[in-house]
Amino acid sequence: MQLNIEELYGVEGDHRDEIADLSLNFMNLMNGINGEEDEKMSQVLNYTLNYTVKEMTKICEYYKIDKMVKKQKLNKEDIINVVVSFERDFTNNATVERRQLLWHCMQELKNDSFMKKYVIW
Numbered sequence: 001m002q003l004n005i006e007e008l009y010g011v012e013g014d015h016r017d018e019i020a021d022l023s024l025n026f027m028n029l030m031n032g033i034n035g036e037e038d039e040k041m042s043q044v045l046n047y048t049l050n051y052t053v054k055e056m057t058k059i060c061e062y063y064k065i066d067k068m069v070k071k072q073k074l075n076k077e078d079i080i081n082v083v084v085s086f087e088r089d090f091t092n093n094a095t096v097e098r099r100q101l102l103w104h105c106m107q108e109l110k111n112d113s114f115m116k117k118y119v120i121w
Helices: 006-010 014-049 055-061 066-072 075-090 092-109
Strands: none
Touching: 014 075, 055 066, 055 075, 055 092, 066 075, 075 092
């Protein structure tokens, strides 16, 4: 929905300002929702393109949601949706940040010519 300022000229006095404020608030709300939806979709796309089912299962194990995933026999797309939902819940922020840090450290160890022989992953 888009409201042009020219359309407001037909509205009288204070009502014009109220409508303009409501329109601005609505547009800001929609941009916020779209921004959150875009971020969620980028997470889903990242997991879809860059992770295997085995890697997603490791993430589920770290988050301790693997039993639910195995019990329901979810496919990759469903596993990704469960993980993204878990990660987007603000109560899990500390766990998610810790996992991301550890995954990054693991990648660094695997890329090091000396340390990679000690990493079983």
